[in-house]
Structures are given as C-alpha cells and as structure tokens.
C-alpha cells in the first residue's frame with residue numbers, strides 16, 4: 022500500500038523494484054573515481070585525504086545499497102550493535118580481549134568475563150559483523166582500534182550515557198513533535214527528553230542529581246573535540262596576536278586571561294595551558310558545584326583556578342581578558358542564551374574583554390552529519406545547533422559585536438570572537 026503522505030507517480034510495482042535496486046545508481050561511477058584518487062592521496066599521508074576518502078566511501082555505501090538494505094541498516098544494525106557494544110562494555114569484554122593483536126577464543130573470553138559462552142559467541146559474532154572486532158577463525162577474534170579504544174572509560178562512557186539519558190528522548194521525538202503540531206521545539210522545560218524519560222527534570226538537572234550521569238557526561242565531553250581542529254592550535258585562531266598583543270592595558274600575571282564558563286572537568290584549559298605555557302595571566306575554570314567537585318587534580322596542579330558557578334547568575338570574575346563558552350549556548354534556546362550572555366556582558370570591560378564562543382556554525386549547504394546529529398540531540402532537550410545567520414541574530418540582539426568567525430572544517434568547532442558593542 023502506498024504511504025498515505027507519500028503520493029507519487031511511481032506505481033507499487035516500481036516501488037517494489039526500487040526497494041531492491043541501488044539507491045543512487047547514477048552517482049556510483051563518479052564516487053568510484055573519487056575514491057580511487059583520494060585513496061592515492063591517503064597513501065601519500067595527506068591527513069585531509071582520510072576525511073575526504075571517508076566521506077566518499079560513506080556516500081558510495083548510500084548510493085550502492087538498496088532502500089531495503091538501508092532500512093535494515095537503520096532499523097536493525099545500528100540499534101542492535103548498540104546493545105552488543107554496551108553489553109560488551111558492561112562485562113569487560115573489550116578489556117579482556119586486550120590491546121595487543123593476539124586473537125582470543127570465545128571460550129577463553131567467556132571464562133575471563135564470566136559470561137555464558139553461547140551468549141558471548143552471539144555477541145561477538147554481531148560485533149565482528151559490525152566491524153567492532155575482527156574474526157580470525159571459528160569463534161576466534163582479534164581486537165580493532167575501535168575495540169581497544171573501548172577499554173577506556175572516557176570513551177566507552179558515551180554508550181551508557183546515551184542509553185540511560187539520551188536515547189529515550191530521541192525515540193520520543195516523533196511522538197513529541199506530533200503532540201506539539203510539528204513546531205520547532207524551544208522550550209527546555211517541555212521536551213522529548215521529558216516525554217521519553219518520563220521525568221519532570223531537564224537533562225542538566227539529572228546531571229546535578231546523578232553522579233553516574235555527571236561522570237559519564239563529563240568523560241564524554243572530555244574527548245568530544247579530540248581529533249578535530251581546535252581553536253587554540255597554530256593556524257586556527259591567532260592566540261598570541263588576538264589575546265595578548267592586542268590587549269590594552271597589557272595583560273599581566275595578576276590579571277585573568279581566560280575564564281572557561283561551563284568548562285566541565287577543565288580539558289580545554291588544560292590543553293590551552295599545555296599549548297601556550299608562557300602566556301601571562303590566570304586561567305579560571307567554572308562549572309556547576311557538583312561538576313567541579315570531580316575535576317581531576319592535574320587541573321589545579323597546572324595552576325588553573327576552579328570555581329563552582331551557575332551561569333544564570335551574575336558572573337563572579339570581572340574584567341577578564343576573555344570569557345570562553347565551549348558547547349554551552351547550543352544547550353539552550355535563545356531566551357536563556359540571552360540571560361547567559363547578559364551575565365557575561367555585565368562582567369566584561371569595554372574595549373578590553375572578549376567573548377570567545379566555540380560552537381558549530383552550520384553552513385547553508387553541505388552540513389556535516391556530526392553537526393546535524395548533534396542538532397537532533399539538542400532538539401530533544403529543546404535547543405539547537407545554529408547557522409551563521411542565527412548566531413549573528415542572537416549575538417547582535419544581545420548587544421555583542423562579532424569581530425570574526427574563525428572556522429576550520431565545515432563549520433565544526435568554529436570560534437566566534439565577540440566584543441561589547
């Protein structure tokens with residue numbers, strides 16, 4: 022039966038044929054040529070070529086697979102591999118398999134993990150089918166880079182974080198959007214998160230109440246930007262020139278150079294201090310008291326000051342050279358962003374203080390899947406990733422002047438440099 026909203030000229034017999042034919046056949050020859058050329062560049066050790074090759078390979082899969090295969094990929098494989106991976110994490114499978122490349126049998130691993138060998142065999146077969154492990158023989162497996170990475174909690178915590186405190190919100194989105202007549206969600210107290218998790222609390226209220234959620238979330242945030250260009254890296258934002266040389270009055274050791282507002286466990290300030298060890302001025306980390314209670318000792322050891330602070334209240338560090346917000350404003354709808362920005366503005370010194378906003382700036386075309394996925398995550402809690410014009414409207418309306426948007430890779434992790442008007 023044709024879909025009730027999908028009336029098209031294609032008749033039912035055609036759809037049945039389409040369902041088992043490649044999705045975008047006309048794109049396949051060009052993609053194959055592209056992959057051939059990019060593969061050569063990758064072998065020449067060009068780092069950008071790896072990303073280009075990956076994008077083309079993904080596009081080739083989407084073009085080559087049939088609609089029926091695509092449906093099964095979405096509905097079967099992605100959801101079930103999630104279950105297999107999280108179970109693997111729970112029973113210590115990836116640690117037991119190890120980080121050397123020696124293959125191990127299901128029988129050996131069943132003993133180490135104390136899991137029924139029949140069940141473990143089924144889990145490992147699926148993990149190998151999904152590329153998480155490498156099958157080297159009957160009931161014998163070798164780790165991959167992926168499985169080795171899952172031996173560390175800061176990476177593996179993404180899975181229980183998502184299943185316990187996000188996924189049910191995503192699953193509730195279609196129902197929530199129907200209930201709200203398909204209007205864009207902007208109310209953080211009435212969201213798919215609330216519906217799916219059957220709760221009256223927001224995600225961040227759960228973070229404040231649940232130590233496990235707080236630890237998993239901060240672990241996840243700690244590695245979130247890994248492997249992407251960072252604003253402080255040479256060639257992205259000219260740190261020395263924009264923050265130090267341009268400062269009048271000149272910044273001294275007593276002044277505050279950078280306040281990371283909502284900085285989680287301090288990973289950005291740690292990276293900044295390591296990359297720019299000789300810059301003058303103090304570094305201050307702020308986050309909710311429940312979060313800063315868990316900040317690792319090395320943050321203070323590297324001289325970063327740690328303060329419990331709620332960014333919906335008056336900013337306590339006044340007149341810093343720069344205030345830094347990384348992945349903060351995307352968590353909140355415009356009206357609450359304006360409150361956060363007003364608190365920062367009141368603390369900024371005209372002609373001296375800067376606001377550095379480190380966020381995705383969604384391009385008009387060719388948005389990257391990581392950014393659009395994150396936009397859906399934000400949608401489930403009542404906020405959004407923003408396009409350049411949405412950022413400019415928000416900041417102009419809040420009385421801030423955008424000096425420049427510094428960008429690297431397709432708008433991912435851009436740095437929006439602002440001053441007081």
Ligand SMILES: C[S@@+](CC[C@H](N)C(=O)[O-])C[C@H]1O[C@@H](n2cnc3c(N)ncnc32)[C@H](O)[C@@H]1O
Pocket residue numbers: 225228242243245282283284285286307308309312330331332333346347348349352
């Ligand atoms: C998406 S995370 C970003 C963390 C960090 N800036 C980064 O990029 O990795 C949002 C952060 O905002 C913090 N946060 C949420 N509500 C807050 C509030 N009212 N005041 C201060 N921090 C808050 C959370 O604890 C969390 O660390």
